[in-house]
Amino acid sequence: MRAIVIDDSEAIRRILRNMMTAIGFEVIEAKNGRDALDRLATIGCVDVALVDWNMPDLNGYEFVVAVRADPTLNGMRLMMVTSETELQSVAAALNAGADEYVMKPFTKDVILEKLALLGIGQS
Amino acid sequence: MQLYEDDICQVTRTIWSTMLGWEIRRTPLDEAAIASLKERTLSGCVQITGAWEGDVALHCSDSLARKIAALTFGIETDEATLAHARDALGEMANMTGGNVKSLLPAPSSLSLPAVVEGTDYSMRIPVGRLLAQIAFECQGERVLLRLVERDS
Numbered sequence: 001m002r003a004i005v006i007d008d009s010e011a012i013r014r015i016l017r018n019m020m021t022a023i024g025f026e027v028i029e030a031k032n033g034r035d036a037l038d039r040l041a042t043i044g045c046v047d048v049a050l051v052d053w054n055m056p057d058l059n060g061y062e063f064v065v066a067v068r069a070d071p072t073l074n075g076m077r078l079m080m081v082t083s084e085t086e087l088q089s090v091a092a093a094l095n096a097g098a099d100e101y102v103m104k105p106f107t108k109d110v111i112l113e114k115l116a117l118l119g120i121g122q123s
Numbered sequence: 124m125q126l127y128e129d130d131i132c133q134v135t136r137t138i139w140s141t142m143l144g145w146e147i148r149r150t151p152l153d154e155a156a157i158a159s160l161k162e163r164t165l166s167g168c169v170q171i172t173g174a175w176e177g178d179v180a181l182h183c184s185d186s187l188a189r190k191i192a193a194l195t196f197g198i199e200t201d202e203a204t205l206a207h208a209r210d211a212l213g214e215m216a217n218m219t220g221g222n223v224k225s226l227l228p229a230p231s232s233l234s235l236p237a238v239v240e241g242t243d244y245s246m247r248i249p250v251g252r253l254l255a256q257i258a259f260e261c262q263g264e265r266v267l268l269r270l271v272e273r274d275s
């Protein structure tokens with residue numbers, strides 16, 4: 001299984017990478033939505049993307065919209081992992097095509113729980 | 124004001140314990156708290172714009188920022204560079220801003236975090252109205268959180 005971790009904070013990418021590799025994922029990192037789309041164009045679709053919201057260049061919401069408009073990325077699961085805690089934001093992300101929404105700060109248990117809801121990772 | 128402060132303290136405790144596993148304790152905003160910030164400090168700030176406009180800033184010593192970085196990056200404290208410290212404190216400010224934003228009038232949006240270095244934090248005067256200024260202690264060091272509402 002492959003995951004892409006998209007966050008402008010290297011610290012958060014490191015934390016999420018460690019969580020995901022511990023449960024058997026191969027992890028690719030990207031520092032914003034644009035960087036992520038570039039990487040996906042090279043490596044192809046992955047099983048799940050963990051997506052921050054506030055990032056320069058292309059933010060997480062814009063990334064979700066772009067992925068859902070791209071047939072080559074069809075079926076990729078999208079999990080927002082973000083400090084954006086407003087209910088309107090959660091609704092907007094889910095309407096745009098995100099599958100799950102995790103608010104920062106997050107625990108490993110919450111990430112695993114949400115992955116299980118998506119039918120991926122360990123349950 | 125009191126309501127803000129209690130809620131902000133709760134949000135701060137949750138962020139620090141969840142992300143770092145550290146207890147952060149509110150302390151009196153006394154001379155010692157201010158004095159501790161006269162040394163080399165880093166400040167992580169985010170701006171909120173929309174139905175409420177202002178800034179949330181987190182100030183701490185360079186050494187505490189490096190400890191946070193070491194923990195989050197999984198490296199030794201003496202291996203943590205200023206770049207690591209800026210990244211980690213910026214993200215702590217981002218999380219704080221996002222969670223504080225949920226206590227304020229909606230809708231509003233959050234800026235990317237900015238991290239600045241300074242040697243005398245107390246000399247910096249925020250632009251706007253200081254709504255909350257809360258001192259904390261964590262890992263034997265001081266942390267100061269400021270919520271400033273921009274003048275409209």
Ligand SMILES: [Mg+2]
Binds near residue numbers: 008052054055
């Ligand atoms: Mg971010």
